[in-house]
Amino acid sequence: MKKIQSTIENAEAILVFAGAGMSADSNLTTYQDKEGFFTEYPLYKELKKSYVSMMSYNGVLDDPHFAWGYFAHQYGLYRDAVPHEGYSALLKLCQSKDDYFVVTTNVDGLFIKAGFPTQNVHEVHGSIHTLQCSVPCSKNTWHTKGLDVDIDYATMRALDSLPACPKCGHVARPNICMYGDTDESYIWEKSQKNADNFRAWRSDNKSKKLVIFEIGVGAEGLKRHMKQYEKEFFDVTLIRVNPVLHQENGIVHLAQGVKEAFVNLGKIATENN
């Protein structure tokens, strides 16, 4: 632990890769498997609707009120979620360095809510706090703010008129990259801008002493990405924060919950200031 602490203390920049486990301490569920989703939503089990089918592009087109029953419920959970102390501790730690950047597959927007500047966060799958046209008739995206859709929980269907595209009037959908989405159906320009920021950030920081945190990542894709980016830096230490053990050569593993780990590590930033 002492060694990890001094590595973090001496780091000049921090890069964060965060998955669903990052938000678990803010009471947002991570669906480890199919059954986890059905435990949360028994009705979908009855209706034979998996997480994948609820998060699919075709679902929005086939039955918008049913699709929005799920989106509006998720939106409500994410809107009301409070980023746990681990977020602010991590932000403080990041701010004590020359530079930092966050890459996350989470669509809950909690990094932004916790105060991370938007230009330092790349939400690779988009965000539930942004909407787009389901057609889509243009490349426009807009903020979900003020969204108010009532749900009939007996059927999981949205009751009201649904959020609509201001340009063509067709039903809107979250600007999240969903199952079945293509480059034509998902408006990726907003996310692309942050991908460009991330590329520039890597180039600016490649000679700095870097710590990469992999936090609460289950998905193999994000893990692979991290290994790929690692090669771009000269002096890098990989630290995995995950209560579930995934040991791997070349990665220091902190087997702790995210909140606990960063509240402890955050003390480094406080002691240094």
Ligand SMILES: [Zn+2]
């Ligand atoms: Zn439209």
